[in-house]
Amino acid sequence: MASWIERLKAGLAKTAKLLDVRSWLGRTVDQSFLERLEAQLLQADVGVKATERLLQKVKEGFEGKTADEDLLAFVKAELINLLTPAGGAPEAIRYAPTPPTTLLIAGVNGSGKTTSVAKLTHRIRSEGKSLVLAACDTFRAAAADQLAVWAQRTGADLVRGQTGADPASVAHDACDRALARKADVLMVDTAGRLHTQTHLMRELEKIRNVLQRKIPNAPHEVFLVLDGTAGQNAIRQAEMFSKSIGCTGIILTKLDGTAKGGVAVAIRQTLDLPVRFIGVGEGIDDLQPFRAEEFVASLFGERLAASPN
């Protein structure tokens, strides 16, 4: 199987093709160059705010010059800068000093939430941590069935309810199980919902409140799963979810096959929320911690010289 870096590069190929960075070389940085650059960045969904900032800096540093490797290096460094939180990139998962570290996973229908929970299950268990999974998607039995397969395969403990059961009561039972078994991690999968469905957003708050009541400082991480192909729409979703349950990070899925990979920059700029994981496929290893340097290298169709694999 190709390494993660190769898969990331392949996944972001459409975005890289759209940005077509190599075609900038040798051209004069003039008004038409800047307009083309602007159009390419906007099409790749980098977002208006980040695009304006980048264009202004390119104009200041390079107007009238010939676009060369220095310009590419400059744009790359700026993008890495735009993607990196002020205090530096956080850990992929911040484990709490006192277990169980509690992760709440939310997102709209079909964003790749349950698949991401399965991938995280595999990851957390590979790290040798004990895990209780709470299948709070009680509407869709298939979601709990999918988690049951991964729980069994990886030796995680699954708590699920009857179809249609109150998701908060499943969360409650899962907290009890995680505490009784002294689990390292409790991960809570929730049903997909639109950010506009007020009653379902309340239900999510109810789940969060149960976790908060049962486990000190929980939930320690609230990951919002966003579909990378949703582009700017994903940002609106993130704003609403954040307001309701206070997200701590984004899992950005389906970056493979989209030309909108720049949305990672827009998310970071608009929401001040770090992208913690990115997904570039349906395979169990296709979700990996987000690293700005390797992401930007892939946007430029390159691989980092120092890439580990």
Ligand SMILES: Nc1nc2c(ncn2[C@@H]2O[C@H](COP(=O)(O)OP(=O)(O)OP(=O)(O)O)[C@@H](O)[C@H]2O)c(=O)[nH]1
């Ligand atoms: N190409 C690609 N497909 C993905 C990725 N992540 C998830 N998917 C696919 O997206 C589809 C939806 O994923 P689910 O995990 O079922 O989505 P969900 O958000 O749990 O959906 P609901 O349960 O309806 O809320 C599945 O077919 C996944 O295999 C990814 O990174 N790339």
